[in-house]
Amino acid sequence: MQVTETLKEGLKRGYTITVTAAELDGKVSEKLAEAQPEIELKGFRKGKVPMALLKKQFGQRMLGEAMQESIDGAMNEHFEATGERPALQPKVDMVDGEDWKEGDDVVVNLSYEALPEIPEVDFSAISLEKLVAKADDAAVDEALKNLAETAQDFEDKDGEAEEGDQVVFDFVGKVDGEAFEGGSAEDYPLVLGSNAFIPGFEDGLKGVKAGDSKDVEVTFPEEYGAEHLAGKAAVFECTVKAVKAPKAAEIDDELAKKFGAEDLAALKGQISERLEAEYAGAARAVMKRALLDKLDETVTFELPPSLVEAEANQIAHQLWHEENPEVHDHNHGAVETTEEHTKLAVRRVKLGLLLAELGQKAEVEVTDAEMTQAILNQARQYPGQERQFFEFVQQNAQMQQQLRAPIFEDKVVDFVFDKAAVSEKETTKDELQKAVEALEDEA
Template sequence: MDINETLSDGLKRELKVTVPAGELNDRLAARLDQLRGQVRLKGFRPGKVPTEHLRRLYGKAAMAEIVENIVAETTRTAINERGEKAAMQPEIAMTDDEAEANEILAANADLTFTVNYEVLPEFEIAEIKGIKIERPIAEVPDEEVEERLNAIGEGSRTYEAMKRKAKDGDRITIGFVGKIDGEVFDGGSDDNTQIVIGSGQFIPGFEEKLKGVKEGEEKTIEVTFPEDYPSEKLAGKPATFDVKVKEVAAPQELKLDDEFAQKLGVESLDKLKEAVRAQLESEYGSATRQRVKRQLLDALDEKHEFPLPEKLVEQEFENIWRQVMHDVEHHGRSFEDEGTTEEEARAEYRTIAERRVRLGLVLSKIGEEAKVEVGEEELQRALYEQVRRFPGQEQQVIEHYRNNPDAVQALRAPIFEEKVVDYMLELADVTDKTVSREELLADDDEDDHDHHHHHDHDH
């Protein structure tokens, strides 16, 4: 077997591999010998089928399998022996001339193919000790606990039917048929739905125009769908709704007391407040973690500069761009609305893709050097979380992960990343800072820069 490097440019490599026809023939003979003991052919005693006969029957299929195995083996060992790691699955190219291919499959001609791949870049990990991190921490205010309790209460509020005109806060049961230009449109009709006036469940103006209606009344309501409505066909369009009022019900007094807590399976109102506070603290904790992680990744990004495998960046960019275009098509957003152009957006998202790939490689190497590992138990927990999301389909979800190494890697990657972050926070110089709830939970436009995950490069 002969392996020659035909390209070495930056991170790009190309190898040309030649496997002599003699070696193909030897492998084929060994495979046919194996088959001789396994096949049962009419007119031949077991194990006594002549080689030529076997070759006629199975030669081409056996040879196709041998070529596939040789290509996979050679590619793997050649890259390993060169002390390189491929960033992604190498691309293999061989002849597409049918006559030539048949000669190879008959073991009459040498097998030649090229292997194209990019290597992972060599780089040094910057010093993590002393990276300054400010951990923002906010106390959960009592009024937010009350707000959350009231929201839970709203969900279980009772209503009583009334024979009066509807007003704010009433729950109305209606049937309706929506039309645009006099034509009924898809999804715009329902013969039994409940709306609480003032809750903002329906498009602006709809609930407002239900004030004053009574049970049994029929009314046509005219409204306009908002410009940013998710359905492109409806966004910005004027519509009419023929409404039939079936019931007007008034809200009953909401009593947040022990009895209310017990209905929710908690022994007292105090215990319910504790549970709500704990949930809010957990949400605040997640926000703190995101802010800290963001600072850490910013610092790592600043400290590392090295060439990136183009194909990895391209793949990451495609993933991001697919989501962007999905938003453009399905949510009626446009680049102009966001104050940019498609060209500028592409450049910005390419930079984000580069950042994600760079950080993925840096985190991967830090984790490797620190011997960070994801245990079986942690994987099982993550799998259990996935399974819980699909009640009734548990078995299919488990099978999906059992048969799909990439899916398992997608479970492992975020756990690995969080463990590497923990390892770095031990070394960093972290100081706590008390902030307001608003500061902690303020939207950070940059958050989407870091939904990268540790890449698995051991193909």
């Protein structure tokens, strides 16, 4: 077997691999000899079939296997000897193709782009600023007020029903003058603006007062779940029992108990901890962006053009779908990449390769427990189908990689944080919010 270099230009590599006919024949004979003890043909005892007959009977099949194994073996030996890793699946073309016949040497062209050598990073030269925000009394009070609003009650009011008010009423729904099943209720409490009923219904109750009777005319949506009502015009005969205005709960020990705290002081402590955890998460995002920016600016190496092109195409395709949300499939024309797409692709590929190298050298691993937690978190987005989603991920290697990648990246980032020179800077919630908004503007 012979491997000859034909191209070495930047990260592009080309080789010719030659497997002689004698080598192939020897490998076929070797494979047949291994299988011979288990082969049984008519007229011969098990293991006693002559090699010549075996070669005639199974030679063609073994030849294809021997050819593939020889080429794969040559490629593996090459990568082990050179230490190179292909950026994408290598391209293998048989030189003679359809003209090849048994007894000829096998000659293939191997081409690929190698992953670049990643330079060492001096972590001590990386200076980062960690923003630290405390939950002040104003922030805690604001959070308490929001909690009180979620625990709101309603009290009777004089006057007309407005957005946010609760209307308590009886109703009977009719289509073509006939009441339909499920279209009636008594003492039903409906908050105007909650969109609990079909479009137009709640608007029809605005302005009513306790004691009023009103017919609300609506049309069921074409895609309504009940087919016999879909697209039909209906009239709801409504009798208003009461109109109630929202009233926020009192901020006291009773409110605290509703949210599982012993008293108001304990609830404030919990809120403070939660807010500061949110601030810490936001500060980490800001510091992570700063780290990635520094790495992008200071670390330089050649990038495989094929990876950059693939990433730019993916970015362009994703942005196109965001701009055309009505298109859910890929049956559309080609999406052209722009200079901005390529610029972002260069950054992503560069940082992706760098973080992967840093993680490998630091022996960063994503544990089974971390993967399980990530799958469970994702599964919560599919209520009632958690088990099916879990099984889907277990059988889908690509989905597993999509969930593993961000965990790995964050663990590598934390590793670099520990090695870098990090100084803390006290800030306010508003300043931290501005820093986070700046990240979104630059994304």
